[in-house]
Amino acid sequence: MTEIATVHGLLAFQARRHPDREALVATAGDGAPVRWSYRQLEERVDAVARFLVSATRPGDRIAIWAGNDAEWVEIEYAAARAGRVLVALNPALTADELRYALTHSGAVLLLHGARYRGVDMAGVASAISAECPRLQTVVSLSDRSWLFGADSVELPPPPVDPDAIFMIQYTSGTTGRPKGVLLSHRSALSAVTAYVRRLDLRDGTVCVNPMPMFHTGGCIIALLAIHLLGGRLVLLPRFGAHDVLVVSREEQADMTIAVPTMLHDLIAAVSEGAPAHQYRTISSGAAPTSPALIARAQTVFGAVVHAVYGQTEIGSAALATSRADSDKDHATTVGTPFEGIQCRIMDPVRGRECARGEIGELWLRGDQIMAGYLDDPGATEATIVEGGWLRTGDLGVMDERGYVRITGRLKELINRGGENISPLEIEECLRSEGKLVDAAVVGLPDDRLGEIVAAVVRADGPVSREELEEWCRTRLTRFKVPSRWFVIDDYPLTPSGKIRKHVLTEMLQAGSVREL
Structure with a gap:
């Protein structure tokens, strides 16, 4: 495969190689349908890059806060073309979360969508922009007047x-x-590069992508992998099982990417009458997938369903099953490490490498590993240890063949439908409510989402589920708001006074804590 050094270099290469081949099918921020060839996409990217050069300096951080609009793709490539750093933001962020991300990242420019799930993004951006010290410019993606006047700007060499x-x-x-x-x-x-080799994806692959672009699954795996193949990315504004299947048939898609929750809904849509499109490849990751779900998906869609393991800190994906693997391996493992990735299973207590078949923490090393955490050397040093090994925080076991099975998480993150959620962030939100003495947040098993968020609170007096949900809803992204609520008199504690969350989880599952 041709050596390409930068993200923009990938687009430039394909614009020379396949100028008239379709690169992107999507919807623009103003609702207009888009079908751009590689040449057209490169021309639009250059126009945006000229604006970035005129409005910012090399190395500046520019933030995008938008849904799956066609402009997301333009801006990702344009930032790389102009030598700026793209800050990818979840469009569901609340005003407080947006303010934090813009301030922490030091973004000097914010490009935002018009609306997302009924939220006036322009209004939110305007309200918090003055509170972000380094933010200088805020522009809306639905009004391209911000590009006017930049057409005469000379682009420096890429x-x-x-x-x-x-x-x-x-x-x-x-x-x-x-x-x-x-x-x-x-x-x-x-x-x-390693991903397309492992999944044996073909030149010109057509992929329907419902994954959010602010995730590495969308902006790295879906976009860059498909364009590395000179393929066509069909970007959906949002996930809807029926829409995915209809568009897949219309575009004659070879592939789609879906977390297990999406797979579940796609199968359900077929049973309700949606067309059962036949794919060559389905890439599934972000959360554990049940063997039964993978087997059903392979039967319904005629595809090889690849189990893929990744996380943001490794640039997206690092392990996956291959087309040659058995149904059992697809269903029970995440395959083997990609070419260029080294993998260890380490005993987190003794600090030694585990023998094959022993459960330990998954460590990875290779070019994919992140450079670190922004302005957080302590967290970086705790995560990237001596020798350049990244501690994933996930527990797993490797068999004699080198196949890895993920068995749990060393960290306390809750994985709800592929979204990693910090319990502490929700606990801090609840503790600020006023009526609560304390709060503990844990994940509970769920057939569809993998895990759901459950909150267990202690209160001074009467408290209702409705008021707690409303408190969280205005301060947290929707998927972080607990879906089950419990009230407790005393938490199970360690001798040092810390809540024993594994015991608390067992109590909830046993029904011994009162649910609101």
Whole structure:
């Protein structure tokens, strides 16, 4: 495969190689349908890059806060073309969360969508912009007048340093506020190059992508992997099982990407009468997938359903099953490490490498590993240890063949439908409510989402589920709001006074704690 050093270099290569081949099918921020060839996409990217050069300086951080609009793709490539760092933000962020991310990242420019799930994004951006010290410019993607006047700007030569930071992705952790993951061009391109080889994806692959673009699954795996193949990315504004299947048939898609929750809904849609489109490949990751779900998906869609393991800190994906693997391996493992990735299973207590068949923490090393966490050397040093090994925080076991099975998480993150959620962030929100003495948040098993968020509170007096939900709803992204609520008189504690969350979870599952 041709050596490409930067993210923009990937687009430039395909614009020369396949100028008239369709690169992107999507919907623009103003609702207009889009079908752009590689040549058209490159021309639009250059126009946006001229604006970025006129409005910002090399190395500046520019933030995008939008849904799955066509402009997301333009801006991702344009930031790379102009030598700026893209800050990818979840469009569901509340005003407080947006303010934190813009301030923490030091973004000087915010490009935002018009509306997302009924929220006036322009109004939110305007309300908090003055509270973000480094933010200088705020523009709406639905009004392209911000491009006017930049057409005469001369573009400098494209950046060529593969180790330059390309993107900042925010990821939840056990310390409360999300951390900014620094990803280089090399990290992103190493990941997608190994990914397309492992899944044996073909030149010109057509992929229907319902994954959100602010996730590495959308902006790295879906976009860059498909464009590395000179393929067509069909970007859906949002996930809807029926829409995915109809559009897949219309576009004659070879592939789709879906977390287990999406797979579940796609199968359900077929049973309700939606067309059962036949794919060659389905890529599934972000959360554990049950063997029964993978078997059913393979039967319904005629595809090889690849189990893929990844996280933001490794530039997206790092392990996956291959087309040659058995149904059992697809259903019970996440395959083997990608080419260029080294893998260890480490005893988190003794600090030694585990023998095959022993459960320990998954450690990874390779070009895909993040450069670190933004302005957080302590967290970086705790995560990337001696020798360049990244501690994933996930527990797993490796068999004699080198296949890995994920068995749990060392960290306390809750994985709800592929979204990593920090319990501490929700606990801090609840503790600020006023009526509560304390709060503990845990994940409970769920057939569809993998896990759901459950909150167990102690209160001074009467408290209702409705008022607690309303308190959280105005301060947290929707998927972080607990879906089950419990009230307790006394938590199970360790001798040092810490809540024994595994015991608390067992109590909830046993029905021994009163549910609101």
